[in-house]
Amino acid sequence: MPWTTLASAVVGGLIATASAALLDRSRWRREQDDRLISARRVLYGEYLACLSQARNDFRSLARDQTVNLLIVSE
Numbered sequence: 001m002p003w004t005t006l007a008s009a010v011v012g013g014l015i016a017t018a019s020a021a022l023l024d025r026s027r028w029r030r031e032q033d034d035r036l037i038s039a040r041r042v043l044y045g046e047y048l049a050c051l052s053q054a055r056n057d058f059r060s061l062a063r064d065q066t067v068n069l070l071i072v073s074e
Helices: 002-063 065-073
Strands: none
Touching: none
């Protein structure tokens, strides 16, 4: 009966290795998703900052009397 002990040890090793690989894969995927979300957050923040700056620039141009006079006089 020594082969049953060896077989059960091999099966146990296979189960342990497979579960460790599965856990590592899920951890890697979760970290990958976190990095992607973080990058999107940064890019969206930069986009909103540029959009706000453009809006402020356009508002200041609209209030500038010299630019308005040039447009009306043409």
